[in-house]
Amino acid sequence: MLDRTIAPDFGSIDIIKLIEPxxxxxxxxxxxxxxxxxxxxxxxxxxxxxxxxxxxxxxxxxxxxxxxxxxxxxxxxxxxxxxxxxxxxxxxxxxxxxxxxxxxxxxxxxxxxxxxxxxxxxxxxxxxxxxxxxxxxxxxxxxxxxxxxxxxxxxxxxxxxxxxxxxxxxxxxxxxxxxxxxxxxxxxxxxxxxxxxxxxxxxxxxxxxxxxxxxxxxFNGWTNYSQPANTTQPTVIPQTERLYFTDKPDALQSAIRMGLPMVNRAHPDFPALQVLNTVLGGYFGSRLMANIREDKGYTYGIGSGISSLKHGSAFFIATEVGADVCHSAIAEIEKEIKLLKTELISEEELSLVRNYMLGSLLGSLENVFSHADKFKNVYFSGLTYDYYTRYTEIIKHVTAEDLRALANQYWDFDSFYKVIVGKY
The missing domain is CATH 3.30.830.10 (Metalloenzyme, LuxS/M16 peptidase-like)
Structure with a gap:
């Protein structure tokens, strides 16, 4: 008889095998x-x-x-x-x-x-x-x-x-x-x-x-056009202005979006930055959710992410908060980022994030179409399947010291692009 008062044994994920085409x-x-x-x-x-x-x-x-x-x-x-x-x-x-x-x-x-x-x-x-x-x-x-x-x-x-x-x-x-x-x-x-x-x-x-x-x-009759496709893209040059505020006096909620240009998937720091991002706002148990949603009640949801594109990338934080607490919410976001730059993440929290990320990766490989999608991620980034091997190894072995160093290297809150629409 199964004893449901006893939690099942915990098992770590060692190897994630991908189908190669x-x-x-x-x-x-x-x-x-x-x-x-x-x-x-x-x-x-x-x-x-x-x-x-x-x-x-x-x-x-x-x-x-x-x-x-x-x-x-x-x-x-x-x-x-x-x-x-x-x-x-x-x-x-x-x-x-x-x-x-x-x-x-x-x-x-x-x-x-x-x-x-x-x-x-x-x-x-x-x-x-x-x-x-x-x-x-x-x-x-x-x-x-x-x-x-x-x-x-x-x-x-x-x-x-x-x-x-x-x-x-x-x-x-x-x-x-x-x-x-x-x-x-x-x-x-x-x-x-x-x-x-x-x-x-x-x-x-x-x-x-x-x-x-x-x-x-x-598709035997499918031939090339006389001119080759020009798929080069203009260089990404961010704007110089850092604060953008659209005032809506009658707004009940203010939308906040902030962040800055970031390295993309092809950069060696990307996997560890994904771990750091997950701690901050990349899943439901993140620090931003725990603080601004669960503790303060300023919003229904808040999250952060890294958008990896071929010719650019950005780290961003996005939420909608009550218009009367917009200023306070931004102050709490800044506080959480400063904590990651000054204090070490506990081993318990880091272990939880590691398991979440590896479990999410494994869970996303539900069928052959999912494996093809994983291939496209690396192929169009100019990478090989070695990326996933390195990605899982970094998730398993990145240290709290490594993450604090990355937070200091990449996250300067004063340099963030800050967009607010509503009341501030």
Whole structure:
């Protein structure tokens, strides 16, 4: 009989084994990474494209070109594309990211012969119909109008612009920017961006012997554009101003977002900084949550994080607090950061954070798609699987002295970019 009054034995995590992909390069230059695992006859195919160089005069081109990718070709309307995919129980999605844009197909392997031609049509002949573009512009402007009423959205936009400057990371787009979008620019952008030499193909799932051949045959006519894709990006130059305050006299809550530029995943200090960040505000038991939520009751939630991007990175703290306690909340945030710079983290707290981080990493590897996602994290950062070995070793062995030194090296509260929207 199980005695539920006795806690189960604690077990440490020693090795986290990741599935490594097979790799090949197609004749047209497309890099292919294949993860074969699982029992279900299901495959996820991702066509991942590097975003073209950011143009401040047309800041929404990368986002709009990918979002509208499935809205019509010469042969198929948007509804016909959707119907053909749905008929076979498949799922098609176009996702925009700061560094890459992705077209993802989930399909049963036995239906690839029917679904892949639709994707080929989308990636080689998207037309960006003017009617669909007009609808997109109208809907996005309406969404933007609603979003700009939210303090946390305003704070995030202002913080990104301050930290990342006039780059693809820092520009969020205004209503007038949507009005600048036109079919000619989108088609030119499409031709340069969606070509095989600018594509990484990641295939994951129950991959049959002929799956890669099916994909290769289906995309046999996919050729490169006359001009190579220019995926270089402008240098990130943060703004000089450090404090940004938007006064809203009637606000019940104030949105706070603060932080500063930080090293990204490719830097040797990144894993240990993730441990330090987790202690401060990276999980529900963090110091910021314990102080500002549990003890002071200033907010429902507060957290911190490190956004690792290809051409930049930032450490940030974000929360919304009662407008009458905004000043006090900022003072408590500063206090918690100073404590990490002056006092050593106890071994009990550090052990808890270590177990949380390793458990989260292990728990995130629930299926073959998760393993493919972990691969993408390192591949697009210019790293190898050695990163995860080093990451887990640093989590297990980083000391309180190491973390205090990092806090002093990277966190200068007076240099933080501080954004407040509401009352202060």
């Amino acid at each position: 097979e790799h090949t390069t197609l004749p047209n230059g497309c890099e292919v990474y294949l993860f074969d695992s699982g029992d279900q006859e299901l495959v996820r195919i991702e066509w991942i494209f590097g975003n073209l160089r950011f143009n401040p005069e047309k800041p929404l081109l990368n986002m709009a070109a990918n979002t509208l990718l499935t809205e019509g070709t010469s042969a198929l309307t948007s509804s016909q594309i959707a119907d053909r995919i749905d008929y076979y129980g498949a799922f098609l999605q176009a996702e925009y990211g700061y560094d890459q844009s992705t077209v993802t197909l989930y399909s049963l392997t036995r239906h690839l012969g029917s679904t892949l031609p639709v994707i080929f049509d989308v990636l080689t002949d998207s037309q960006y119909p003017e009617k669909e573009l007009d609808t997109f512009i109208r809907n996005q402007q309406q969404k933007l109008q609603v979003s700009l009423q939210k303090n946390d959205v305003l704070a995030r936009r202002a913080f990104n612009k301050a930290v990342y400057g006039n780059t693809i990371y820092g520009q969020s787009g205004e209503a007038a920017d949507y009005q600048q979008l036109n079919c000619t620019d989108l088609l030119d952008h499409f031709k340069q961006m969606y070509q095989p030499s600018n594509c990484t193909l990641v295939i994951a799932g129950k991959v049959k012997e002929d799956t890669l051949k099916q994909i290769t045959d289906a």
